Amino acid sequence: MISNVPLAKRINTIFALLVVFLLVLATNRIDQHHFETAQKSVNEVFEDRVLVQGYIFSISQALQEKYKKLQDHSVSDTNTNSDIKELLEQFEETKLTKTEAKLLDGFKINFKSLGALERQNSEDADVKKKAENTLNRLQEYLSDLSEIQITESRSLTKSAQKSLDVSEFMANLEIFFLIVIGIVLQIVVFYRSKKIAKAQA
Template structure:
């Protein structure tokens, strides 16, 4: 095999190596995107949805306690639990809109606790405030669904891109292999025919 053929084969193999290395780096980036998306989906959306569900239960229990006689003790415990859930919810990653609604929820809940502390005879104002909090929680819940869809879409796009890149990589490797084979066998055949002619 001539020096020229060796150089050609060396270049072809270098291209294959660089291609495999480059696609490996791209694959790694896509897998990191998917991994981060899955983590975010769990920590910032599934857990947030669970916290919203628990807050809703507390508000529902507050509504029920208004009908009972011992609402003061019940409300004190429920308020403690609700504040704990608010604290946990603030640790999740919030979008701009979600942050605004969450701030409103905190303000509305403080209003509710102030009204409860005044021990009003008429519970209509408290019930109105409870309904406002329910509305805040529904809006937060809707955001969780929307953001979950968005994160799932990002992960799917990344996986689809990775799949396409893998197919292109295989196609390119087959093409390079055929070119190397053609170069080797064509040169060998050509040199044999030249020797026979001489």
């Protein structure tokens, strides 16, 4: 039966199937790209935003403890300082925006100033006042950094959702193409079989 089909028709059929194959392959690659983009965004939300929010919360808690000790005239707090420095190092290892990097630098400068005040006389009212003001500024830096985590998380989530939507659309498009191809092949096979049967009658 295949030998009865002219060479030109065979070439056209092969070419058509090749085009369809390449089209499905291309949509599959696009689909995979958007899926990887969505996965990357989800990973960034966890590694660079959720974890960072945890660092910010822990640092804020440590500063509150410092404030309480300050009220008890016990300014020096070496252990808490070491914990905060470790958290800041972990924070710096994440993917920072320009605004985050700037705020983090400001926080570190003020934190260093707090350390210098802690080494002074805790009974001195002026030292205590400066330490309180520095602690308040540090909390403000943390508040601004926390707002960035919310904004960036929202942006990454939207990006991931957009990629997933495109991925779903491409998957539906692939199914549509496969259905159309199936219908066309059924029509071609049925028409050709009918034509051959008529010729042999």
